[in-house]
Amino acid sequence: MEAISILEKIEETKVLALSTVTRDKEPRVRFIDLFLYEGQKVYFFTLRGKDLFEQLLYDPSVEILFSHKNNVQVRLRGYVKRLRDTEREIYLNKMFNKHMHLQSLYPGHARDVGEIFVLSDMEIEYLNRSVFPITRHLYTIGNGPRSVKGYEVLDHCLGCGICVRQCPKKAIAAGKPARIIFEKCIDCGYCMECCPVDAIRRRTCLNE
């Protein structure tokens, strides 16, 4: 599945979970329905008086989560940008046209303090748990983040095959070294615990 076709699924969902961080580095998450998708970008609405607005000015990093059909979840990560001037007006109009209830929700001058943020460069993480083995993919669009995830087998692997037999998701290909298939792996870590020579480790450990 291609990154863009995954991203387009956002049009079929009504609500997104949006997470941010506060100045005190505390996590915050909320559902948002005032968003629109256009040109491989996600736009969303808030007001200058909202905590969300202040959090995004302080730290524009966000994660958006939505689900598509049963057991499929998609995460979008990146840094949002605040729209200014003409572009802001254009997208305020689009937002109010798409979400007609905005007129009654924020009547009169409330619209004047409306703000639009956009997520364009992003990482997309797709996880489908409705199939066996599961499938997952990581994509980066533009200058979005590139996460290091999953497990890998180191060169001193003996090729004994214990991890291949023990993996609950059949996500390890036999060999010397054995090879973990990222798209099928659920990051349970069991292979790392059962390897007799500590030849498996989290890929994030390489950055520590």
Ligand code: SF4
């Ligand atoms: S259990 Fe360890 S040594 Fe054996 S094949 Fe897997 S990674 Fe290699």
Ligand code: SF4
């Ligand atoms: S982390 Fe779990 S699912 Fe992934 S390869 Fe290891 S045992 Fe298999």
